[in-house]
Amino acid sequence: MNKNTFLGGIILLLISAVSACNxxxxxxxxxxxxxxxxxxxxxxxxxxxxxxxxxxxxxxxxxxxxxxxxxxxxxxxxxxxxxxxxxxxxxxxxxxxxxxxxxxxxxxxxxxxxxxxxxxxxxxxxxxxxxxxxxxxxxxxxxxxxxxxxxxxxxxxxxANAAEKTDPKPKVLFIYARGTGTMMVAGNGTQVEKIIELAGGQNAVSGFTDYKPLTAEALVAANPDVILLFDSGLSSLGDIDGLLEVQGVKETNAGKNRKIVEMDGQFLTGFSQRLGKAVLELAEKIH
Structure with missing residues:
Protein backbone atom coordinates (compact mmCIF):
# COMPACT_ATOMS: atom_id res chain seq x y z
CA MET A 1 0.00 0.00 0.00
CA ASN A 2 1.46 3.37 -0.98
CA LYS A 3 1.47 6.43 1.27
CA ASN A 4 -1.33 8.25 -0.59
CA THR A 5 -3.64 5.24 -0.43
CA PHE A 6 -2.99 4.89 3.32
CA LEU A 7 -3.70 8.58 3.99
CA GLY A 8 -6.84 8.43 1.86
CA GLY A 9 -8.14 5.52 3.94
CA ILE A 10 -7.50 7.38 7.19
CA ILE A 11 -9.36 10.46 5.90
CA LEU A 12 -12.36 8.33 4.87
CA LEU A 13 -12.50 6.74 8.32
CA LEU A 14 -12.46 10.15 10.00
CA ILE A 15 -15.21 11.47 7.73
CA SER A 16 -17.38 8.43 8.49
CA ALA A 17 -16.92 8.84 12.24
CA VAL A 18 -17.80 12.53 12.25
CA SER A 19 -20.79 12.26 9.88
CA ALA A 20 -22.54 9.74 12.12
CA CYS A 21 -23.64 12.54 14.44
CA ASN A 22 -23.71 16.29 14.50
CA ALA A 160 -49.66 0.76 10.17
CA ASN A 161 -49.59 1.24 6.40
CA ALA A 162 -51.83 -1.80 5.95
CA ALA A 163 -54.43 -0.49 8.40
CA GLU A 164 -57.78 0.46 6.90
CA LYS A 165 -58.14 4.19 6.32
CA THR A 166 -61.16 6.20 5.22
CA ASP A 167 -61.54 8.51 2.24
CA PRO A 168 -61.88 11.46 2.36
CA LYS A 169 -59.25 11.88 5.00
CA PRO A 170 -60.63 13.06 8.34
CA LYS A 171 -59.69 16.60 9.32
CA VAL A 172 -57.76 16.46 12.57
CA LEU A 173 -57.08 19.48 14.77
CA PHE A 174 -54.35 19.12 17.36
CA ILE A 175 -54.70 21.34 20.42
CA TYR A 176 -51.80 21.79 22.80
CA ALA A 177 -53.40 22.63 26.15
CA ARG A 178 -52.21 23.45 29.64
CA GLY A 179 -55.55 24.50 31.04
CA THR A 180 -57.88 26.92 29.28
CA GLY A 181 -55.33 29.70 29.67
CA THR A 182 -52.84 28.01 27.33
CA MET A 183 -54.35 26.53 24.19
CA MET A 184 -52.44 26.38 20.91
CA VAL A 185 -53.14 24.67 17.59
CA ALA A 186 -50.52 22.90 15.46
CA GLY A 187 -49.82 24.28 12.01
CA ASN A 188 -47.84 23.16 8.99
CA GLY A 189 -44.54 21.35 9.41
CA THR A 190 -45.09 20.35 13.03
CA GLN A 191 -44.31 16.88 14.33
CA VAL A 192 -47.97 16.27 15.08
CA GLU A 193 -49.06 17.25 11.56
CA LYS A 194 -46.63 14.74 10.14
CA ILE A 195 -47.91 11.88 12.27
CA ILE A 196 -51.51 12.82 11.47
CA GLU A 197 -50.64 12.48 7.79
CA LEU A 198 -48.88 9.14 8.38
CA ALA A 199 -52.06 7.92 10.07
CA GLY A 200 -54.16 8.83 7.02
CA GLY A 201 -55.59 12.11 8.27
CA GLN A 202 -55.11 15.74 7.31
CA ASN A 203 -54.39 18.78 9.41
CA ALA A 204 -57.61 20.75 9.87
CA VAL A 205 -55.72 24.06 9.76
CA SER A 206 -53.13 25.48 7.38
CA GLY A 207 -51.52 28.72 6.33
CA PHE A 208 -49.09 29.00 9.24
CA THR A 209 -46.18 27.07 10.68
CA ASP A 210 -45.44 25.96 14.22
CA TYR A 211 -48.20 26.79 16.74
CA LYS A 212 -50.57 29.69 17.26
CA PRO A 213 -53.22 30.52 19.87
CA LEU A 214 -56.60 28.84 19.50
CA THR A 215 -59.55 31.14 18.80
CA ALA A 216 -63.23 30.23 18.67
CA GLU A 217 -63.57 31.76 15.20
CA ALA A 218 -60.69 29.75 13.75
CA LEU A 219 -61.94 26.60 15.46
CA VAL A 220 -65.40 26.88 13.91
CA ALA A 221 -63.92 27.75 10.51
CA ALA A 222 -61.62 24.71 10.59
CA ASN A 223 -64.54 22.48 11.62
CA PRO A 224 -62.40 19.42 12.42
CA ASP A 225 -63.79 15.90 12.31
CA VAL A 226 -61.44 14.93 15.14
CA ILE A 227 -59.80 16.93 17.92
CA LEU A 228 -56.50 15.45 19.10
CA LEU A 229 -54.73 16.30 22.36
CA PHE A 230 -52.01 14.94 24.60
CA ASP A 231 -53.61 13.01 27.46
CA SER A 232 -52.07 15.46 29.93
CA GLY A 233 -53.55 18.36 27.96
CA LEU A 234 -57.06 16.93 27.93
CA SER A 235 -56.81 16.23 31.64
CA SER A 236 -55.84 19.88 32.28
CA LEU A 237 -59.12 20.95 30.67
CA GLY A 238 -61.30 18.65 32.75
CA ASP A 239 -61.38 15.80 30.21
CA ILE A 240 -63.87 15.65 27.32
CA ASP A 241 -66.68 17.47 29.12
CA GLY A 242 -64.31 20.29 29.99
CA LEU A 243 -63.07 20.55 26.40
CA LEU A 244 -66.64 20.75 25.12
CA GLU A 245 -67.13 23.85 27.26
CA VAL A 246 -64.33 25.66 25.37
CA GLN A 247 -65.94 28.25 23.11
CA GLY A 248 -66.47 26.95 19.59
CA VAL A 249 -65.80 23.26 20.25
CA LYS A 250 -69.48 22.23 20.36
CA GLU A 251 -70.03 23.84 16.96
CA THR A 252 -67.51 21.59 15.21
CA ASN A 253 -68.16 18.12 13.81
CA ALA A 254 -65.71 16.76 16.37
CA GLY A 255 -67.60 18.43 19.21
CA LYS A 256 -71.02 17.36 17.98
CA ASN A 257 -69.85 13.75 17.69
CA ARG A 258 -67.61 13.84 20.78
CA LYS A 259 -64.79 12.67 18.52
CA ILE A 260 -61.95 13.55 20.89
CA VAL A 261 -58.71 11.56 20.79
CA GLU A 262 -56.04 11.65 23.48
CA MET A 263 -52.57 10.08 23.38
CA ASP A 264 -49.37 10.24 25.40
CA GLY A 265 -47.25 13.14 24.16
CA GLN A 266 -43.91 11.38 23.84
CA PHE A 267 -45.55 8.36 22.20
CA LEU A 268 -47.44 10.52 19.69
CA THR A 269 -44.73 12.98 18.66
CA GLY A 270 -41.42 11.43 19.71
CA PHE A 271 -40.76 9.67 16.37
CA SER A 272 -38.87 7.04 18.34
CA GLN A 273 -38.66 3.32 17.65
CA ARG A 274 -42.35 3.21 18.71
CA LEU A 275 -43.33 5.30 15.67
CA GLY A 276 -45.11 2.48 13.84
CA LYS A 277 -47.15 1.62 16.93
CA ALA A 278 -48.07 5.29 17.40
CA VAL A 279 -49.18 5.66 13.77
CA LEU A 280 -51.30 2.51 13.98
CA GLU A 281 -52.98 3.58 17.23
CA LEU A 282 -53.73 7.06 15.88
CA ALA A 283 -55.06 5.63 12.60
CA GLU A 284 -57.44 3.34 14.49
CA LYS A 285 -58.68 6.24 16.62
CA ILE A 286 -59.29 8.82 13.89
CA HIS A 287 -60.86 6.59 11.22
Missing amino acids: VDTQSEATFVDSTKIVSINGTVSEILVDLGFEDNIVGVDVASTYPASLNSKPKVGHSQQMAAEGIIALGPDVVIGTSKDVKPELADQIRNAGVKLLLFDQEYSPEGTKKLIKSIADSLNRTAKGDSIISIVEADLAK
Whole structure:
Protein backbone atom coordinates (compact mmCIF):
# COMPACT_ATOMS: atom_id res chain seq x y z
CA MET A 1 0.00 0.00 0.00
CA ASN A 2 1.46 3.37 -0.98
CA LYS A 3 1.47 6.43 1.27
CA ASN A 4 -1.33 8.25 -0.59
CA THR A 5 -3.64 5.24 -0.43
CA PHE A 6 -2.99 4.89 3.32
CA LEU A 7 -3.70 8.58 3.99
CA GLY A 8 -6.84 8.43 1.86
CA GLY A 9 -8.14 5.52 3.94
CA ILE A 10 -7.50 7.38 7.19
CA ILE A 11 -9.36 10.46 5.90
CA LEU A 12 -12.36 8.33 4.87
CA LEU A 13 -12.50 6.74 8.32
CA LEU A 14 -12.46 10.15 10.00
CA ILE A 15 -15.21 11.47 7.73
CA SER A 16 -17.38 8.43 8.49
CA ALA A 17 -16.92 8.84 12.24
CA VAL A 18 -17.80 12.53 12.25
CA SER A 19 -20.79 12.26 9.88
CA ALA A 20 -22.54 9.74 12.12
CA CYS A 21 -23.64 12.54 14.44
CA ASN A 22 -23.71 16.29 14.50
CA VAL A 23 -20.68 16.85 16.70
CA ASP A 24 -17.10 17.96 16.25
CA THR A 25 -14.23 15.50 16.61
CA GLN A 26 -13.38 16.62 20.16
CA SER A 27 -16.81 15.45 21.31
CA GLU A 28 -16.43 11.80 20.34
CA ALA A 29 -16.54 9.42 23.28
CA THR A 30 -15.27 5.93 24.08
CA PHE A 31 -17.92 3.86 25.86
CA VAL A 32 -17.21 1.34 28.59
CA ASP A 33 -19.49 -0.33 31.14
CA SER A 34 -18.89 2.47 33.65
CA THR A 35 -19.65 5.35 31.26
CA LYS A 36 -22.20 7.72 32.82
CA ILE A 37 -24.73 9.27 30.45
CA VAL A 38 -27.12 12.20 30.73
CA SER A 39 -29.79 12.03 28.01
CA ILE A 40 -31.48 15.32 27.21
CA ASN A 41 -34.08 14.08 24.73
CA GLY A 42 -36.97 11.69 25.29
CA THR A 43 -36.54 9.88 21.99
CA VAL A 44 -32.80 9.52 22.51
CA SER A 45 -33.50 8.07 25.96
CA GLU A 46 -35.83 5.46 24.48
CA ILE A 47 -33.19 4.44 21.96
CA LEU A 48 -30.44 4.30 24.57
CA VAL A 49 -32.54 1.99 26.74
CA ASP A 50 -33.24 -0.37 23.82
CA LEU A 51 -29.54 -0.38 23.00
CA GLY A 52 -28.79 -1.60 26.52
CA PHE A 53 -27.56 1.60 28.17
CA GLU A 54 -30.29 2.15 30.78
CA ASP A 55 -27.96 1.40 33.69
CA ASN A 56 -25.50 3.95 32.33
CA ILE A 57 -28.06 6.77 32.35
CA VAL A 58 -27.61 9.00 35.41
CA GLY A 59 -30.00 11.80 34.38
CA VAL A 60 -32.65 12.66 31.80
CA ASP A 61 -34.76 15.56 30.58
CA VAL A 62 -38.41 15.82 31.62
CA ALA A 63 -39.61 14.38 28.28
CA SER A 64 -37.84 11.08 29.00
CA THR A 65 -40.90 9.27 30.33
CA TYR A 66 -40.61 5.93 28.51
CA PRO A 67 -39.92 3.32 29.63
CA ALA A 68 -41.48 4.11 33.02
CA SER A 69 -38.26 3.10 34.78
CA LEU A 70 -36.73 6.38 33.55
CA ASN A 71 -39.05 8.28 35.87
CA SER A 72 -36.77 7.34 38.76
CA LYS A 73 -33.78 9.04 37.11
CA PRO A 74 -32.80 12.59 38.19
CA LYS A 75 -34.33 15.25 35.93
CA VAL A 76 -32.25 18.03 34.34
CA GLY A 77 -35.12 20.15 33.02
CA HIS A 78 -36.97 20.75 29.78
CA SER A 79 -35.45 21.07 26.32
CA GLN A 80 -34.12 24.60 25.69
CA GLN A 81 -34.47 25.40 29.41
CA MET A 82 -31.72 23.27 30.89
CA ALA A 83 -28.89 24.66 33.00
CA ALA A 84 -25.36 23.36 32.66
CA GLU A 85 -24.92 23.25 36.43
CA GLY A 86 -27.70 20.70 36.89
CA ILE A 87 -26.31 18.48 34.15
CA ILE A 88 -22.68 18.68 35.28
CA ALA A 89 -23.61 18.04 38.92
CA LEU A 90 -24.63 14.49 37.95
CA GLY A 91 -21.03 13.78 36.93
CA PRO A 92 -21.68 12.45 33.42
CA ASP A 93 -18.95 11.33 31.07
CA VAL A 94 -21.13 12.20 28.09
CA VAL A 95 -24.32 14.15 27.37
CA ILE A 96 -26.43 12.88 24.48
CA GLY A 97 -29.31 14.62 22.71
CA THR A 98 -30.42 16.08 19.40
CA SER A 99 -29.10 19.23 17.77
CA LYS A 100 -32.31 21.13 18.57
CA ASP A 101 -31.99 20.47 22.31
CA VAL A 102 -28.88 22.47 23.13
CA LYS A 103 -28.23 26.17 22.72
CA PRO A 104 -24.65 27.09 21.74
CA GLU A 105 -23.83 28.60 25.13
CA LEU A 106 -25.02 25.44 26.93
CA ALA A 107 -22.95 23.28 24.61
CA ASP A 108 -19.87 25.39 25.37
CA GLN A 109 -20.46 25.13 29.13
CA ILE A 110 -20.77 21.35 28.95
CA ARG A 111 -17.62 20.97 26.88
CA ASN A 112 -15.67 23.43 29.03
CA ALA A 113 -16.49 21.26 32.03
CA GLY A 114 -14.70 18.39 30.33
CA VAL A 115 -17.87 16.49 29.48
CA LYS A 116 -18.30 14.94 26.05
CA LEU A 117 -21.31 16.05 24.00
CA LEU A 118 -22.99 13.99 21.28
CA LEU A 119 -25.78 15.72 19.37
CA PHE A 120 -27.68 14.02 16.57
CA ASP A 121 -29.91 15.50 13.86
CA GLN A 122 -33.53 14.32 14.03
CA GLU A 123 -35.91 14.38 11.09
CA TYR A 124 -39.58 13.72 11.84
CA SER A 125 -40.32 10.97 9.33
CA PRO A 126 -40.02 7.16 9.18
CA GLU A 127 -36.68 7.47 7.42
CA GLY A 128 -35.55 10.07 9.94
CA THR A 129 -36.43 7.73 12.81
CA LYS A 130 -34.43 4.89 11.30
CA LYS A 131 -31.50 7.18 10.58
CA LEU A 132 -31.46 8.47 14.17
CA ILE A 133 -31.47 4.94 15.58
CA LYS A 134 -28.64 3.91 13.26
CA SER A 135 -26.56 7.01 14.00
CA ILE A 136 -26.80 6.53 17.76
CA ALA A 137 -26.20 2.78 17.57
CA ASP A 138 -23.19 3.14 15.29
CA SER A 139 -21.68 5.87 17.47
CA LEU A 140 -22.00 3.69 20.58
CA ASN A 141 -20.71 0.52 18.92
CA ARG A 142 -24.12 -1.15 18.98
CA THR A 143 -24.61 -1.47 15.21
CA ALA A 144 -26.08 -4.97 15.25
CA LYS A 145 -28.55 -4.08 17.99
CA GLY A 146 -29.48 -0.90 16.13
CA ASP A 147 -30.19 -2.87 12.96
CA SER A 148 -32.43 -5.20 14.97
CA ILE A 149 -34.41 -2.25 16.36
CA ILE A 150 -34.79 -0.79 12.86
CA SER A 151 -36.18 -4.11 11.59
CA ILE A 152 -38.89 -3.95 14.26
CA VAL A 153 -39.68 -0.34 13.32
CA GLU A 154 -40.08 -1.33 9.68
CA ALA A 155 -42.40 -4.20 10.60
CA ASP A 156 -44.53 -1.91 12.78
CA LEU A 157 -44.75 0.71 10.02
CA ALA A 158 -45.81 -1.96 7.52
CA LYS A 159 -48.70 -2.91 9.84
CA ALA A 160 -49.66 0.76 10.17
CA ASN A 161 -49.59 1.24 6.40
CA ALA A 162 -51.83 -1.80 5.95
CA ALA A 163 -54.43 -0.49 8.40
CA GLU A 164 -57.78 0.46 6.90
CA LYS A 165 -58.14 4.19 6.32
CA THR A 166 -61.16 6.20 5.22
CA ASP A 167 -61.54 8.51 2.24
CA PRO A 168 -61.88 11.46 2.36
CA LYS A 169 -59.25 11.88 5.00
CA PRO A 170 -60.63 13.06 8.34
CA LYS A 171 -59.69 16.60 9.32
CA VAL A 172 -57.76 16.46 12.57
CA LEU A 173 -57.08 19.48 14.77
CA PHE A 174 -54.35 19.12 17.36
CA ILE A 175 -54.70 21.34 20.42
CA TYR A 176 -51.80 21.79 22.80
CA ALA A 177 -53.40 22.63 26.15
CA ARG A 178 -52.21 23.45 29.64
CA GLY A 179 -55.55 24.50 31.04
CA THR A 180 -57.88 26.92 29.28
CA GLY A 181 -55.33 29.70 29.67
CA THR A 182 -52.84 28.01 27.33
CA MET A 183 -54.35 26.53 24.19
CA MET A 184 -52.44 26.38 20.91
CA VAL A 185 -53.14 24.67 17.59
CA ALA A 186 -50.52 22.90 15.46
CA GLY A 187 -49.82 24.28 12.01
CA ASN A 188 -47.84 23.16 8.99
CA GLY A 189 -44.54 21.35 9.41
CA THR A 190 -45.09 20.35 13.03
CA GLN A 191 -44.31 16.88 14.33
CA VAL A 192 -47.97 16.27 15.08
CA GLU A 193 -49.06 17.25 11.56
CA LYS A 194 -46.63 14.74 10.14
CA ILE A 195 -47.91 11.88 12.27
CA ILE A 196 -51.51 12.82 11.47
CA GLU A 197 -50.64 12.48 7.79
CA LEU A 198 -48.88 9.14 8.38
CA ALA A 199 -52.06 7.92 10.07
CA GLY A 200 -54.16 8.83 7.02
CA GLY A 201 -55.59 12.11 8.27
CA GLN A 202 -55.11 15.74 7.31
CA ASN A 203 -54.39 18.78 9.41
CA ALA A 204 -57.61 20.75 9.87
CA VAL A 205 -55.72 24.06 9.76
CA SER A 206 -53.13 25.48 7.38
CA GLY A 207 -51.52 28.72 6.33
CA PHE A 208 -49.09 29.00 9.24
CA THR A 209 -46.18 27.07 10.68
CA ASP A 210 -45.44 25.96 14.22
CA TYR A 211 -48.20 26.79 16.74
CA LYS A 212 -50.57 29.69 17.26
CA PRO A 213 -53.22 30.52 19.87
CA LEU A 214 -56.60 28.84 19.50
CA THR A 215 -59.55 31.14 18.80
CA ALA A 216 -63.23 30.23 18.67
CA GLU A 217 -63.57 31.76 15.20
CA ALA A 218 -60.69 29.75 13.75
CA LEU A 219 -61.94 26.60 15.46
CA VAL A 220 -65.40 26.88 13.91
CA ALA A 221 -63.92 27.75 10.51
CA ALA A 222 -61.62 24.71 10.59
CA ASN A 223 -64.54 22.48 11.62
CA PRO A 224 -62.40 19.42 12.42
CA ASP A 225 -63.79 15.90 12.31
CA VAL A 226 -61.44 14.93 15.14
CA ILE A 227 -59.80 16.93 17.92
CA LEU A 228 -56.50 15.45 19.10
CA LEU A 229 -54.73 16.30 22.36
CA PHE A 230 -52.01 14.94 24.60
CA ASP A 231 -53.61 13.01 27.46
CA SER A 232 -52.07 15.46 29.93
CA GLY A 233 -53.55 18.36 27.96
CA LEU A 234 -57.06 16.93 27.93
CA SER A 235 -56.81 16.23 31.64
CA SER A 236 -55.84 19.88 32.28
CA LEU A 237 -59.12 20.95 30.67
CA GLY A 238 -61.30 18.65 32.75
CA ASP A 239 -61.38 15.80 30.21
CA ILE A 240 -63.87 15.65 27.32
CA ASP A 241 -66.68 17.47 29.12
CA GLY A 242 -64.31 20.29 29.99
CA LEU A 243 -63.07 20.55 26.40
CA LEU A 244 -66.64 20.75 25.12
CA GLU A 245 -67.13 23.85 27.26
CA VAL A 246 -64.33 25.66 25.37
CA GLN A 247 -65.94 28.25 23.11
CA GLY A 248 -66.47 26.95 19.59
CA VAL A 249 -65.80 23.26 20.25
CA LYS A 250 -69.48 22.23 20.36
CA GLU A 251 -70.03 23.84 16.96
CA THR A 252 -67.51 21.59 15.21
CA ASN A 253 -68.16 18.12 13.81
CA ALA A 254 -65.71 16.76 16.37
CA GLY A 255 -67.60 18.43 19.21
CA LYS A 256 -71.02 17.36 17.98
CA ASN A 257 -69.85 13.75 17.69
CA ARG A 258 -67.61 13.84 20.78
CA LYS A 259 -64.79 12.67 18.52
CA ILE A 260 -61.95 13.55 20.89
CA VAL A 261 -58.71 11.56 20.79
CA GLU A 262 -56.04 11.65 23.48
CA MET A 263 -52.57 10.08 23.38
CA ASP A 264 -49.37 10.24 25.40
CA GLY A 265 -47.25 13.14 24.16
CA GLN A 266 -43.91 11.38 23.84
CA PHE A 267 -45.55 8.36 22.20
CA LEU A 268 -47.44 10.52 19.69
CA THR A 269 -44.73 12.98 18.66
CA GLY A 270 -41.42 11.43 19.71
CA PHE A 271 -40.76 9.67 16.37
CA SER A 272 -38.87 7.04 18.34
CA GLN A 273 -38.66 3.32 17.65
CA ARG A 274 -42.35 3.21 18.71
CA LEU A 275 -43.33 5.30 15.67
CA GLY A 276 -45.11 2.48 13.84
CA LYS A 277 -47.15 1.62 16.93
CA ALA A 278 -48.07 5.29 17.40
CA VAL A 279 -49.18 5.66 13.77
CA LEU A 280 -51.30 2.51 13.98
CA GLU A 281 -52.98 3.58 17.23
CA LEU A 282 -53.73 7.06 15.88
CA ALA A 283 -55.06 5.63 12.60
CA GLU A 284 -57.44 3.34 14.49
CA LYS A 285 -58.68 6.24 16.62
CA ILE A 286 -59.29 8.82 13.89
CA HIS A 287 -60.86 6.59 11.22
